[in-house]
Amino acid sequence: MKIRCIVVDDEPLALEMVCKYIEQTRFLSLEGKFDSAIEALGYISTHEVDLIFLDIQMPDLTGMELARVLEGRKNNHGPKIIFTTAYNQFAIEGYKVDALDYLLKPFGYEDFLRASDKAYRHFEQQKASLEPSHAEYIFLKVEYQLVKIMLKDIVLVEGYKDYVKVHLAGSKSPLLSLTTLKHMEELLPAHQFMRIHRSYIIGLDHIESITKGTVNMGMMNITVSDNYKEKFLRFLNKWMS
Structure with missing residues (x-):
């Protein structure tokens, strides 16, 4: 199973780092990268996205605001979010919008992989829960x-x-x-x-x-x-x- 991912971060170095981590993780597929939450929202509206690695502090539309927009419109199969931020004060808000995880910058590949593995388990469990009720x-x-x-x-x-x-x-x-x-x-x-x-x-x-x-x-x-x-x-x- 491949998890379709996008990365949203207005810091070029952070954006490229997360993209690199995705590309070296066999069960993740990088579908797009954006330095604007507004651009990302447009992409999500017209493309299938499973998982968003999302920065919080961004101009125009913050990552948390984007998460709230998606939370208000999604069904059970909408994209999940892993926040990537330098500010730990948003952790509680992150869980209010049902974020899968919260990576505090700077983070290395080990922490990234731990959060990604959590996402993998989530999607596997979601897939299993959709099996017919008569499954053996x-x-x-x-x-x-x-x-x-x-x-x-x-x-x-x-x-x-x-x-x-x-x-x-x-x-x-x-x-x-x-x-x-x-x-x-x-x-x-x-x-x-x-x-x-x-x-x-x-x-x-x-x-x-x-x-x-x-x-x-x-x-x-x-x-x-x-x-x-x-x-x-x-x-x-x-x-x-």
């Missing part, structure tokens, strides 16, 4: 590769702050993937999986027994937390009927 598998990034996982094999998904553990039937060790439990909840089909705790999604076909407020998944007992009890009880009533 998903792809998850595990270390530096995409791993095909059959849905029927997923016993439970255990969430931590920045990653998840996917426990598979017949496997002693869970798979670790740098994604969120919220994204996994959106990705996994609701007729096969259910979130019953802020830290757990279970595979309904792998439930071994149920006691009062607790689900046994073979490898562990999981308490159904209060926020998910009503939904789980609806499932349980249907299961027992």
Whole structure:
């Protein structure tokens, strides 16, 4: 998969540096470079763009103003943004417009690649979420590769702050993937999986027994937390009927 990128920066050296970084990153494709946010907006209106490396402090139209314009008009598949700026006071505003990341100048290729890899994961997850609901598998990034996982094999998904553990039937060790439990909840089909705790999604076909407020998944007992009890009880009533 190639991510179509443009760079917007009114500083010539910074503009060329980011373009160079894009060209040496195999999963990025440089589609255009602009020293004006207004020119970039015109290009975005008529071309397919996945990702914008965007400076903030620019004349006429700032990068933050451009981001707000795009946020107001985009659908779920509009371009994502990685801000590149020398001013850290804009970080909170950056996240308000759903920026993927925030690179503070001066930055090297290592930081650039980290942010780009985050973008790659985002687009891979977006692509996976568009798979038909009857799909029998998903792809998850595990270390530096995409791993095909059959849905029927997923016993439970255990969430931590920045990653998840996917426990598979017949496997002693869970798979670790740098994604969120919220994204996994959106990705996994609701007729096969259910979130019953802020830290757990279970595979309904792998439930071994149920006691009062607790689900046994073979490898562990999981308490159904209060926020998910009503939904789980609806499932349980249907299961027992």
